[in-house]
Amino acid sequence: MIGPIYRVTEAGRTAWESEDVSVPSDYRRLLWAIDFQGSGQIEALERLFPEQQLSACLAELEELGFIERMHVADISMTLAGGWNRAVGSDELASARDALTTHGAYLAEDRLTGPHPRKAPADTTILIVEDDPDQLALADVRVSLAGYAVRVANSQAGLLRSLAKDGRPDLMLLDLILPDGDGFDILQRLRRLESFKDLPIVLLTIRGRIDEIAKGLALGADGYITKPYSKNTLAKVIKRIMPPA
Numbered sequence: 519m520i521g522p523i524y525r526v527t528e529a530g531r532t533a534w535e536s537e538d539v540s541v542p543s544d545y546r547r548l549l550w551a552i553d554f555q556g557s558g559q560i561e562a563l564e565r566l567f568p569e570q571q572l573s574a575c576l577a578e579l580e581e582l583g584f585i586e587r588m589h590v591a592d593i594s595m596t597l598a599g600g601w602n603r604a605v606g607s608d609e610l611a612s613a614r615d616a617l618t619t620h621g622a623y624l625a626e627d628r629l630t631g632p633h634p635r636k637a638p639a640d641t642t643i644l645i646v647e648d649d650p651d652q653l654a655l656a657d658v659r660v661s662l663a664g665y666a667v668r669v670a671n672s673q674a675g676l677l678r679s680l681a682k683d684g685r686p687d688l689m690l691l692d693l694i695l696p697d698g699d700g701f702d703i704l705q706r707l708r709r710l711e712s713f714k715d716l717p718i719v720l721l722t723i724r725g726r727i728d729e730i731a732k733g734l735a736l737g738a739d740g741y742i743t744k745p746y747s748k749n750t751l752a753k754v755i756k757r758i759m760p761p762a
Contacts, residue, residue, distance in 0.1 A: 523587070524552055524576065524580070524585040524586065524587055525552070525553075525585065525586060526549055526552050526553040526584065526585055527583060527584055527585060527586055529582075529583055529584055530549045530552075530553075530579065530583075530584030530585055531549070531553060531711075533545070533546060533549060533584060534546040534547075534549040534550045534553065535711070535712050541584075544571075544575065545575065545578075545579060545584070546681070547681040547682075548572075548575050548576075548579065549579065549584055549585070550677070550680065550681050551677050551681070552585060553710060554677060554680075554706050554707070554710070605731050605734045605735045609625075609734070610727065610730065610731055610734075613730050613734065613741065614727055614730065617725060617730065617741060617743050620750065621742060621743055621745075621746050621747070621750050622740065622741065622742045622743075622746070622750050622751075622753070622754050623730075623740060623741045624739065624740040624754065624757055624758065625734055625738065625739055625740060628737070628739045629739070629757070629758060633687075633715075633717060633758065633759055633760075635759075635760055635761065635762040636687065636759070636761070636762055637761060637762050638663065638664035638665050638761055639664055639665070639666065640666070641665050641666065641687045641688070641755075641759055641761075642665070642666045642667075642668060642686040642687050642688075643660050643665045643666065643667055643668070643686060643687065643688050643689070643690060643755065644668045644669070644670065644676075644679060644686035644688070644689045644690070645657060645660065645667060645668070645669045645670070645689075645690045645721075646669075646670045646671075646675075646676050646689065646690065646691045646692055646695070646700075646703075647669070647671065647690070647692045647721070648671045648672060648692065648694070648695050648696050649692075650671075652692070652744070653669055653671060656690060656721065656751070657669060659748040659751050659752070660690075660751065660755070662748060663748070663751070663752040663755065663756075665755065668683060668686060671695075672695055672696055672697050672698070673695050673697045673698030673703060674697055676703065685712065685713065685716060686716075687717070687759060688716075688717040688718075688719070688755060688758060688759055689716060689717070689718045689719070690719050690721045690742075691703065691704065691718055691719070691720055691721065692720075692721055692722055693720060693722040693724050693729075693733075694722070694723075694724070700720065700722065701732055701733065701736060704718060704720070704733070704736045704737060704738060705736045705737075708736065708737040714737075717739045717740075717758045717759065718737070718738055718739055719738065719739055719740040719741070719742060719754060719755075719758070720733045720738045720740070720741045720742070721742045721744070721746070721751075722741075722742075722743065722744065723743065723744045724743075725741075725743040739758055740754055740758065742754060
């Protein structure tokens with residue numbers, strides 16, 4: 519289905535972020551999906567809603583003032599994007615050395631965020647990984663470290679998880695997904711107020727210097743390259759989310 523492109527208004531964002539029960543849950547889920555997509559691509563939304571239901575919901579949300587149609591100039595600006603922070607040569611060299619030596623790097627300037635101290639059993643880690651073996655491996659290793667685990671094997675699965683179960687305490691994000699690019703997902707999440715400070719660690723086989731720079735510039739809190747050990751993963755999570 520080819521149709522108009524929407525964006526969420528401030529009223530619409532307040533409705534899904536506050537989980538306003540006066541707004542039906544399907545509406546809130548759709549508002550979240552449009553906000554996350556950035557340019558509200560209809561094709562992506564069809565993965566979450568049947569075409570007939572989607573058309574009706576979009577029309578009702580527009581009538582309520584929760585979404586608005588975008589003009590061509592607005593769409594161009596949205597797609598142009600932009601990176602969130604500058605990555606200097608010293609930081610990039612440190613990241614490269616840490617990944618070569620330890621297989622993991624943490625962006626120290628992002629570790630000062632207001633992350634609450636919790637017991638590991640009360641800390642939820644969302645793993646986003648499409649490869650079944652890698653997903654199972656990460657699940658086992660995070661579980662062995664004592665943390666609660668949620669999983670998603672696609673961008674659509676990630677959207678469903680966040681819409682249904684809310685924000686996790688930390689996300690492990692692969693860069694290669696069947697229906698999306700991890701860099702795009704990271705950038706879209708960082709544009710949303712509710713997810714600006716969500717700890718996100720890229721867990722990926724892609725470790726070129728330009729890819730590391732892009733991930734850090736887009737707001738990743740850390741970078742782990744595959745293959746990795748259970749201890750490496752546990753240390754990274756513990757460093758970002760110190761236990762109570």
